[in-house]
Amino acid sequence: AIIDTRCFQFDFVFEANDSQECVYQSCAFPIVDKLFEGYNCTILAYGQTGSGKTYTMGSEETVQDLVRPTAGIIPRMVQDIFRNIERSSEFCFRLSCSMLEIYNENVRDLLGRRDALQIREDVQQGIFIKNLTEIPVQSLKDTLICLEEGCRNRSQAQTAMNLKSSRSHAIFILNLNKTAADESTSVKARLNLVDLAGSERLKKTLAEGDRLKEGIKINEGLLALGNVIAALIDHSSTKAHIPYRDSKLTRLLQGTINYETSLTI
Known part of the structure; x- marks a missing residue:
């Protein structure tokens, strides 16, 4: 019997049969142009554990997987970024990547030492991670090698709902520097590709000990993210308080989730 209905x-x-290419063209491809125009952009994969977030994002793609029709958003997007770079003769480009995870409210570098890193802020850089590894990349292959390494280092564990559950929020970061050939203008933009840990009811996961602690921190971060997004879409006042400081996840994304940036969920 139907107890309640919601809209x-x-x-x-x-639809269930829509391809990865269809999802990419609809959700992510338009973001490439915004990045080259200088906008900071974020794509978030949100959903219950086991719902296909990592598959859709392509967070575990390898160099060998690139030609597959099932390739996700990240490799397709990187491919189009390099295509744009190759087509432009009026500008010089530098592209670099970083990858981090937020595990139990600690920020870890997935491409370097995994010590807990600190979130900092200054006038020039805005929000940034002190000592986060940043690797220059010159090709799609270079970028996917970094993605592979980062994914290998990501925290995972088995739960009752998923045999290989991501226990952290992972963020793959692309930094684009665009400079006119005559050096008259320069633009910097950042793309955050975020594979969130799965939202889950703790009772269903049968979690205890470390798994229980992880689940609590995951849900706290997701709640904080929801509160930030809700505050941003409340058009009653652009001066309303946005609770970025309620979690490491929202604090990190502050520079790319605001009124002047592009967000896709």
Whole structure:
């Protein structure tokens, strides 16, 4: 019997048989142009554990997987970024990547030493991670090698709902520097590709000990993210308080989730 009904509004709903290419063209491809125009952009994969976030993002793609029709958003997006770079003769480009995870409210570098890192802020850089590894990349292959390494270092564990559950929020970061050939203008932009840990009801996961602690921290971060997004879409006042400091996740994304940036969920 139907106990209750609820209505939800979406910009778009994909069908079960829609391809990875279809999802990419609809959700991510338009972001490439915004990045080259100088906008900071974020793509978030959100959903219950085991719902296909990592598959959709392509967070575990390898260099060998690139030609597969099932390749996810990240490799497709990187490929189009380099295509744009190759087509432009009026500008010089530098592209670099970093990858981090937020595990139990600690920020870890997935491409370097995994000591807990500190979030900092200054006038020039805005929000940044002190001592986060940043690797220059000159090709799609270079970038996917970094992605592979980062994914190998990501925290995972088995739960009752997922045999290989991501226990952290992972962020793959691309920094684009665009300079005119005559050096008259320069633009910097950042792309955050975020594979969130799965939202889950702790009772269903049968978690205890470390798994229980991880689940609590995951849900706290997701709640904080939801509160930030809710505050941003409340058009009653652009001066309303946005609770970025409620979690490491929202604090990290502060520079790329605001009124002047592009966000896709």
